[in-house]
Amino acid sequence: MAETVPEPGKWPPVARALERLSAGRRAHVARVAAWMAAWAARSGQDPEAAALAAWAHDLAREWAPAALLAEAARLGWQPDAWETEAPVLLHGPVAAAWLQEWGLGGPAVQEAVRFHTTAAPGVGLLAQALYVADAVEPGRRYSGRGALERLALHDLGQGYRAVLEASAAFYRRRGVRLHPRTLAALAAAGEAEGGRETIERTQRAVRPAGDAAEEWAQLAAATALRHKGEDVRILDMRPVTLVADFFVIVSGRTALQVAALADHIEEALDAAGAHKLARSGQGRAEWVLLDYGSVVVHIFTEAERRYYDLERLWGDAPRLEVAEEPETRN
Ligand SMILES: [Fe+2]
Ligand SMILES: [Fe+2]
Known part of the structure; x- marks a missing residue:
């Protein structure tokens, strides 16, 4: 200029x-x-x-x-x-x-x-x-x-x-x-x-090119389940807002487990080639948010999840079936 x-x-x-x-x-x-x-x-x-x-x-x-x-x-x-x-x-x-x-x-x-x-x-x-x-x-x-x-x-x-x-x-x-x-x-x-x-x-x-939003959402959900995340939900946000295509919502029993779940999910999505834009809630791990642009993963403690109640806030968003975890071990 x-x-x-x-x-x-x-x-x-x-x-x-x-x-x-x-x-x-x-x-x-x-x-x-x-x-x-x-x-x-x-x-x-x-x-x-x-x-x-x-x-x-x-x-x-x-x-x-x-x-x-x-x-x-x-x-x-x-x-x-x-x-x-x-x-x-x-x-x-x-x-x-x-x-x-x-x-x-x-x-x-x-x-x-x-x-x-x-x-x-x-x-x-x-x-x-x-x-x-x-x-x-x-x-x-x-x-x-x-x-x-x-x-x-x-x-x-x-x-x-x-x-x-x-x-x-x-x-x-x-x-x-x-x-x-x-x-x-x-x-x-x-x-x-x-x-x-x-x-x-x-x-x-x-949005990053080659976006595989739905697969990433399913991968995040499967990874959460594998590591004992509770009440795992995928919300299809496409019909209700432009903020993201999918929200994945997961609960952990403690702040420690919330942070561990976030690490596992981050690792899995990273390996799948998803480009992370941001991770928030590092210091106070009662709500960690992993932002992949089209997919946003929210990992909460139970109390925090109830307090923010994203599912009610986005009540019009259809829920996606969480795919059965593929058998990877004997
Ligand atoms: Fe200003
Ligand atoms: Fe300014």
Whole structure:
């Protein structure tokens, strides 16, 4: 990206607040600004607005939760239940209100900064671009990032829908409740022309090639059974959501057995050539999640499994018969 990026020094209060951010955050913000400059140049949008939105978007990102709540109150932003529970979500609305106080940026810039974390239905191009830039800037590390970045530079509307889908899938797999604004943005994007097609293309882009999802799900289930995993289920997620094709759910009697089951399953899928995207729950092994993109394996202790109750949450997902374990020993 060879475009010149307008320097933050043009907006002194923004430049001063940037100096208080950590070096890592400033580097992220600079990459977002570079991406916005490239997008503005390609699509004939105002480069100054694109730069100001980028430089300002994370100015409040490193504030402590209590400070964010207090600052939101001072600025007259009423936090909703999600923002009260996770005040970090307020860093967009707070930074947008600062711009307003400083008399910087028009409504489009402030909208972009306000909604850059959650997205929102019906936002303008600048807000869509900032939401995308924040997710696809090259410092981010996840499978499919490059494909999303190219799609968004080629067609912002499609890129915006694809990033929304991909990040919603990411958070849902981790059991994070999506903000209602994100859900509404997703619904609006899904209804938009070409929405479904975009989603399918995203799924293909973020999924490894030669995906043998159903075999991997069966292999994970069989391995769990062999190592005394209990209550082994395979849910066919394809008819109900885009987050994954199959969920494999297994219980272990203790945290120790949960970790051991995860190791065995990981080993078996690894040998079968499945590409693991993530393993979570390393430290606190009451719920270990092995993420293979199309297949997600959840290994729980009984109590944790009851508490999260994925089977009820995804009650519409058909159950797959767990195939009989092939006889491998005498
Ligand atoms: Fe942010
Ligand atoms: Fe950011």
